[in-house]
Amino acid sequence: MIAKGWTFGRVGRLALLSLGALVFLAPYVFMLSTAGKAQSDIFTSALSLVPEHFYYVANFAKALARVPMATLLWNGVLVCGLIFFFQVLIAIPCAYAMAKLTFRGARMMMVLVMLGLLVPIHATALPLYVAFDSLSLLNSYTALVAPFSISVFAIFMFLQFFRAMPDDLIHAARLDGMSELGIVARVIVPNAWPAVTAFAIFSVVAHWNDLYWPLVVISKQGYATPPLGLMYFRAAEAGDDYGALMAATMIITLPLVAAFLLAQKRFVEGITMTGLKG
Known part of the structure; x- marks a missing residue:
């Protein structure tokens, strides 16, 4: 018997969401399990998520000893932070101008933005590398940092968000004598934090996990980002130690998981408010 207030549709939706969550969490659960296993426990015919012997301390110690983990994490934070800073610094004034100002070429700029969404980094990698x-x-x-600024x-994304903002707010700021840059700094930015937070998740996750571009332009370990550092880990002596490799992967992914859990409310708000008005 289904409890009062519950319907078959609601139960079905919850079951579907639970199944989806299980599918998405399965790789992380498997990684967590492998990080605590010895080499002999990993390569067995039986699949067991609970390690027979807990090797978490040993595997994490190996991961921290074989690669400069602190350097990798610092490079990831620095690169993602700089990219995000310049992206927001440039994107907010551009999106505001396209959403709230009337000028020639606005339609052409929108076309260029849409075309820009279709160009992958792989298409421009060679000329950027030569430059x-x-x-x-x-x-x-x-x-x-520079190619993604x-x-x-x-x-x-900010264009859609700013279109949903009331024009009366901007007109009132102009009547108070604010310049357009003043409106952006004192009116637009304080009201754009939900969209900024939502975009931060997309930006940080994309560039934290990016392997292709660092692999092209970086050959020195001192500038390696976390994914590139894992490749150095695999190339190290005894790099087939998958327990230590999974421990290193956990250390690298934990900052992203923590950041998303802290910002998930703002992320949902930003996505919802961005889609209010086309």
Whole structure:
């Protein structure tokens, strides 16, 4: 018997959501399990998520000893933070101008933004690599940050959010004598935090997990980002120790999990409010 207030539709939706959550959590659960196993326990015919012998301390100690984990995490935080800072700094004024100002070329700018969403980093990797090489900027934070400083996705996302903001708020600011830059700094930005937080999740996750571009421009371990650092880990002596490798992967993914759990309310608010008005 179904409890009062519950319907078959609601039970079905909860079951479907639970199944989806299980599918998405399965790789992380498997990683957590493998990080606590000895090598002999990993390569067995029987699949068991609970380790027979707990090797968490040993595996985490190996992970911290074989690669400069603190350097990898610092590089990831620095690169993702700089990319996000410049993306927001550029995208908010651009999106505000396209959403609230009338000028020639606004439609063409929108077309260019939409076209920009279709261009992957792989298409521009070769000319960017040649340019950075000619400027002697390979193996630097500049090479990791500069190509992503302008995000057309951020412009598009903030554009949708700003279109939903009431024009009366901006007209009142103009009557108070604010300049357009003052309106952006004192009116738009304080009201755009839900969208900024939502975009932060997309930006940080994408660039924290990015392996392709760091693999192209970085060859020195001192500038390696977390995913590239895992490749160095696998190339190290006894790199087939998957228990230690999974422990290193857990250390690298924990900051993302913690950040998302802390910002999930703002993330949902930003996504919801961005889609209010097309």
